[in-house]
Amino acid sequence: MLLSYLKIAWKVLLRRKFFTFISLFGISFTLMILLVVYAMYDHTVGPHTPEKRVDRLLFTSTISIWSPNTSNISSPSYSFLERYIRPLRTPEKVSISTGRGSVVTYVGNTKLKLDQKYTDAEFWQVLDFEFIEGRPYSLAEVAAAARVLVINESTARNCFGTARGVLGRAFVTDDNMHYRVVGVVRDVPAARTYTYAEVWMPITTSTEDIHNAEYMGSCMAIMLARRPEDVPAIQREFAQAVARAPLPTNVYKWVKEVRLYAGTLLATVVREELDEYGPNDGVARFQQLGAGLALLFMLLPALNLVNINISRILDRSSEIGVRKAFGATGGALIGQFLVENVFLTLLGGLLGLALAAGALHLLNFSGLIAYTQFGINGRVFGVALTAILFFGLLSGVYPAYKMSRLNPVKALKGDQNAL
Amino acid sequence: MIRHLFTLIWNRRRANILLITEIFLAFVVLFVVGSLLVYHAHNYRTPLGFGYTQVWRINLDPGALPEASRVPTLRQVMARLRAMPEVVAVGRASGNTPFSGSTNGSDVGVGKEGNNIMGSVSGHLVEEDLREVLELPLVAGRWFDKRDDAATVRPAVISRDLGEALFPGQSALGKIVGRNGEELRVVGLIERFRADGDLEEARPAILMRVSPQDTVWGEAPVILLRVRPRADAALERQMNREILNIAKGWSVGITTLSEQRAAQLKRTLTPIVALVIVCLFLVVNVALGLFGVLWQTIQQRRAEIGVRRAMGATAGAISWQIVGEILVVATFGLALGLLVAAQFPLLGVFNVQAGVYGTAMLLAVGMIYLLTALCALYPSRLAAGIHPAVALREE
Numbered sequence: 001m002l003l004s005y006l007k008i009a010w011k012v013l014l015r016r017k018f019f020t021f022i023s024l025f026g027i028s029f030t031l032m033i034l035l036v037v038y039a040m041y042d043h044t045v046g047p048h049t050p051e052k053r054v055d056r057l058l059f060t061s062t063i064s065i066w067s068p069n070t071s072n073i074s075s076p077s078y079s080f081l082e083r084y085i086r087p088l089r090t091p092e093k094v095s096i097s098t099g100r101g102s103v104v105t106y107v108g109n110t111k112l113k114l115d116q117k118y119t120d121a122e123f124w125q126v127l128d129f130e131f132i133e134g135r136p137y138s139l140a141e142v143a144a145a146a147r148v149l150v151i152n153e154s155t156a157r158n159c160f161g162t163a164r165g166v167l168g169r170a171f172v173t174d175d176n177m178h179y180r181v182v183g184v185v186r187d188v189p190a191a192r193t194y195t196y197a198e199v200w201m202p203i204t205t206s207t208e209d210i211h212n213a214e215y216m217g218s219c220m221a222i223m224l225a226r227r228p229e230d231v232p233a234i235q236r237e238f239a240q241a242v243a244r245a246p247l248p249t250n251v252y253k254w255v256k257e258v259r260l261y262a263g264t265l266l267a268t269v270v271r272e273e274l275d276e277y278g279p280n281d282g283v284a285r286f287q288q289l290g291a292g293l294a295l296l297f298m299l300l301p302a303l304n305l306v307n308i309n310i311s312r313i314l315d316r317s318s319e320i321g322v323r324k325a326f327g328a329t330g331g332a333l334i335g336q337f338l339v340e341n342v343f344l345t346l347l348g349g350l351l352g353l354a355l356a357a358g359a360l361h362l363l364n365f366s367g368l369i370a371y372t373q374f375g376i377n378g379r380v381f382g383v384a385l386t387a388i389l390f391f392g393l394l395s396g397v398y399p400a401y402k403m404s405r406l407n408p409v410k411a412l413k414g415d416q417n418a419l
Numbered sequence: 420m421i422r423h424l425f426t427l428i429w430n431r432r433r434a435n436i437l438l439i440t441e442i443f444l445a446f447v448v449l450f451v452v453g454s455l456l457v458y459h460a461h462n463y464r465t466p467l468g469f470g471y472t473q474v475w476r477i478n479l480d481p482g483a484l485p486e487a488s489r490v491p492t493l494r495q496v497m498a499r500l501r502a503m504p505e506v507v508a509v510g511r512a513s514g515n516t517p518f519s520g521s522t523n524g525s526d527v528g529v530g531k532e533g534n535n536i537m538g539s540v541s542g543h544l545v546e547e548d549l550r551e552v553l554e555l556p557l558v559a560g561r562w563f564d565k566r567d568d569a570a571t572v573r574p575a576v577i578s579r580d581l582g583e584a585l586f587p588g589q590s591a592l593g594k595i596v597g598r599n600g601e602e603l604r605v606v607g608l609i610e611r612f613r614a615d616g617d618l619e620e621a622r623p624a625i626l627m628r629v630s631p632q633d634t635v636w637g638e639a640p641v642i643l644l645r646v647r648p649r650a651d652a653a654l655e656r657q658m659n660r661e662i663l664n665i666a667k668g669w670s671v672g673i674t675t676l677s678e679q680r681a682a683q684l685k686r687t688l689t690p691i692v693a694l695v696i697v698c699l700f701l702v703v704n705v706a707l708g709l710f711g712v713l714w715q716t717i718q719q720r721r722a723e724i725g726v727r728r729a730m731g732a733t734a735g736a737i738s739w740q741i742v743g744e745i746l747v748v749a750t751f752g753l754a755l756g757l758l759v760a761a762q763f764p765l766l767g768v769f770n771v772q773a774g775v776y777g778t779a780m781l782l783a784v785g786m787i788y789l790l791t792a793l794c795a796l797y798p799s800r801l802a803a804g805i806h807p808a809v810a811l812r813e814e
Binding site for chain 2: 025069310
């Protein structure tokens with residue numbers, strides 16, 4: 001039965017090639033755009049290297065010195081994090097690092113400006129970088145302010161001409177500091193805002209003022225929970241620690257509250273994108289907005305498909321009339337039409353998947369965001385499949401219902417008002 | 420004729436409801452994307468109020484250096500920069516320099532108690548020389564100068580719209596305004612100062628003076644300087660070296676405002692371009708669908724059209740009827756869409772000027788009519804070509 005439905009579907013597709021083209025165009029492009037957007041989302045906040053254990057990680061990157069009328073927003077200082085966040089007990093490990101900076105080096109006469117990050121030794125334990133060779137710098141090296149560094153693969157190639165065998169080579173910055181390479185990691189995409197860099201150095205070798213009592217600075221903290229279930233407990237302890245910090249009234253006379261929150265990768269990114277620095281991280285708003293926009297976006301192509309599908313039914317009204325006259329039930333007709341429609345949607349879906357892969361490939365090559373490797377993985381594929389089926393049903397149900405209600409007598413006479 | 424068409428479509432409203440909904444949604448999409456484009460185009464066309472080409476920004480990070488010796492070192496650096504022949508003018512400013520992405524928004528009101536409070540005014544701390552660096556033209560009053568050294572109240576220059584909002588119907592010159600509990604005396608007016616960038620909405624601005632005697636590092640830690648047109652990368656390297664000679668252990672970042680502007684434009688425009696691509700796809704999708712449905716309809720109405728032709732209707736009249744019908748269907752969809760779109764300016768959504776929404780509505784309406792007419796053109800020609808004898812024999 002199913003096989004004969006599919007055969008009919010295939011014949012119908014071939015008969016009205018223009019309609020088939022319109023349907024496939026709509027389905028495949030809609031799916032392509034949904035997939036590209038989802039792949040970007042997954043690439044930014046999904047579990048990927050170096051944040052593989054994303055369900056156990058908590059981030060804090062913005063401090064707000066707040067009063068109802070005025071607020072100053074910045075990254076927290078090293079000393080603030082060291083004093084109030086480092087001693088937290090619930091997290092397994094706490095890492096403090098700077099935001100993104102840059103370092104300049106000269107290779108021969110060419111100037112290389114590299115994205116750089118100062119980190120502590122815990123940084124390498126909290127995160128899962130893929131080391132091509134060498135190792136991260138150790139607690140002892142950070143404590144001793146040893147001039148050692150970890151670089152990414154591309155930097156190794158740009159500085160030394162090769163990505164292998166560069167351990168122990170010297171890296172000289174423009175202010176004439178000599179660093180020694182101890183590790184090379186695989187490139188981290190720039191979309192991983194909190195861990196991305198091209199060069200990582202021990203935080204003790206920076207000019208960052210450790211003893212400065214000012215709350216605003218240029219640092220961030222990453223916390224690793226022992227288990228995913230510990231996350232709320234960490235957030236509670238974190239909130240208590242922030243509440244214990246005295247208000248910096250010596251600098252900001254108007255301050256009423258110091259606001260600093262620990263959130264998941266998604267929450268932290270959303271906070272920055274939506275400029276939400278209050279107690280509410282805006283993830284719920286972001287999700288509602290995203291779901292609403294996706295639905296709205298899919299509604300227009302779906303309506304278009306419904307329209308086309310109804311035209312197709314009109315085209316086949318005599319066939320349906322005959323089947324009804326011979327006793328086919330409404331349910332059987334609905335079933336047939338839905339099978340046909342899902343078949344068409346699946347075809348469009350395959351095409352869309354291919355188009356999305358091509359588009360992502362183009363995006364990777366365009367260099368819009370450094371070191372991106374957008375791709376279609378299992379999660380993205382799952383989303384694609386769900387979207388395809390949703391789409392097929394959405395655009396098939398109403399025409400199928402109409403089809404089953406077709407008046408056989410009028411349909412057989414070829415009356416255009418049979419519907 | 421037109422009334423006749425409306426009756427015809429109204430009688431077939433159940434059959435046309437899907438087309439009407441589709442046109443309604445297409446209009447909403449075009450209206451939203453159009454509003455965004457009109458809004459940004461309007462902002463882009465408003466002058467910035469300052470000159471940014473040939474202006475460089477030097478960011479100095481003193482690291483762990485104690486607070487007390489920072490400003491003296493900064494002054495030495497500035498003296499050295501001023502002595503360079505390629506440099507025209509040098510001035511200190513607060514971190515929210517043009518295109519830097521860092522912004523400030525504070526309430527500014529009349530007097531200390533704060534009447535007529537104006538929210539999110541862009542506040543900048545600047546040195547005297549910044550007028551020359553950024554080529555700021557004054558509308559009224561005067562710029563900061565030596566006379567202000569003796570002033571007990573810090574002097575400020577404000578943008579004209581801020582002056583008009585605070586002191587409606589009178590001159591703001593010489594008046595006292597309050598910001599974050601500090602009193603400031605207005606000494607001059609500028610037309611505008613859009614440090615947020617080309618695509619951001621123009622905000623009122625207040626520029627406050629930093630005198631050479633001020634020693635607070637955080638007030639104005641950034642150097643802006645104007646260079647002669649022949650300045651290049653060699654000058655940048657020389658500056659970097661000479662600054663590091665004076666400020667040992669500091670870190671120095673030199674960028675040009677043009678570079679920062681380009682980076683900011685790219686950041687803002689990338690999502691907009693993506694949105695326009697998506698919108699274009701949706702519109703093409705709708706157009707293809709419309710075309711298909713119309714084509715199908717013509718195939719089905721061959722008999723009716725044949726009869727009309729046999730009764731003496733010209734090919735042109737048939738064509739016009741088909742195009743007219745689809746334009747009427749579009750009108751129904753647009754009427755629904757305009758009802759929704761009108762809510763935006765009426766409710767003042769996003770605090771955007773009503774004119775922006777009005778222009779976007781006009782553009783979207785025009786686009787939809789154009790689109791439907793274009794899609795109907797080929798099917799209408801097809802209909803006009805139907806031969807009455809052939810069509811009627813099929814019956």
